[in-house]
Amino acid sequence: GAGVSQTPSNKVTEKGKYVELRCDPISGHTALYWYRQSLGQGPEFLIYFQGTGAADDSGLPNDRFFAVRPEGSVSTLKIQRTERGDSAVYLCASSLNPTNTEAFFGQGTRLTVV
Amino acid sequence: DQQVKQNSPSLSVQEGRISILNCDYTNSMFDYFLWYKKYPAEGPTFLISISSIKDKNEDGRFTVFLNKSAKHLSLHIVPSQPGDSAVYFCAASIGGANNLFFGTGTRLTVIP
Numbered sequence: 044g045a046g047v048s049q050t051p052s053n054k055v056t057e058k059g060k061y062v063e064l065r066c067d068p069i070s071g072h073t074a075l076y077w078y079r080q081s082l083g084q085g086p087e088f089l090i091y092f093q094g095t096g097a098a099d100d101s102g103l104p105n106d107r108f109f110a111v112r113p114e115g116s117v118s119t120l121k122i123q124r125t126e127r128g129d130s131a132v133y134l135c136a137s138s139l140n141p142t143n144t145e146a147f148f149g150q151g152t153r154l155t156v157v
Numbered sequence: 158d159q160q161v162k163q164n165s166p167s168l169s170v171q172e173g174r175i176s177i178l179n180c181d182y183t184n185s186m187f188d189y190f191l192w193y194k195k196y197p198a199e200g201p202t203f204l205i206s207i208s209s210i211k212d213k214n215e216d217g218r219f220t221v222f223l224n225k226s227a228k229h230l231s232l233h234i235v236p237s238q239p240g241d242s243a244v245y246f247c248a249a250s251i252g253g254a255n256n257l258f259f260g261t262g263t264r265l266t267v268i269p
């Protein structure tokens with residue numbers, strides 16, 4: 044596709060369960076970012092990949108959160124032992140390279156932990 | 158600690174008039190500033206940006222002004238159109254898009 048694609052668009056899970064959120068960036072974009080947007084807030088940075096490696100994971104809130112990008116394209120954000128406070132919209136973005144400041148966002152995955 | 162602040166949660170403007178959205182920041186290391194527009198159930202869409210070496214950038218109906226001494230930037234939309242109704246986020250970065258700091262957004266409503 045032409046834009047950043049995120050699946051699923053909505054995910055409802057029970058507290059304590061494991062979830063995976065997928066991001067398919069724009070073809071050819073080497074930089075990929077995950078953000079989290081809670082209700083009434085702006086997006087907050089979680090992690091950034093340059094190619095296959097996580098160049099900056101300083102935004103991950105704790106060790107329950109992990110992300111991978113094994114082939115330098117699709118990325119998966121993994122959340123273990125989900126908590127109700129993890130409920131938010133998880134946004135993925137990509138850019139041509141890290142110094143290109145125009146990041147293109149996907150539509151997000153709305154995660155609800157019940 | 159909110160490094161980018163948008164103190165007006167909402168703004169209503171008549172169609173054809175000017176919309177002015179404001180943003181303040183605290184980190185003097187920010188060297189790039191961006192505005193994103195967001196419609197419901199969609200991701201943010203890049204609108205316009207400005208480097209810290211400039212004080213103005215214009216793109217059609219959209220102009221961003223940067224006042225570094227005041228750590229303040231603003232987005233002007235002239236003339237405002239109903240299709241501009243959305244949430245506008247101000248964002249800032251250091252050295253590129255690898256870590257964007259966002260404000261909390263301003264919901265703009267343009268009244269026909």
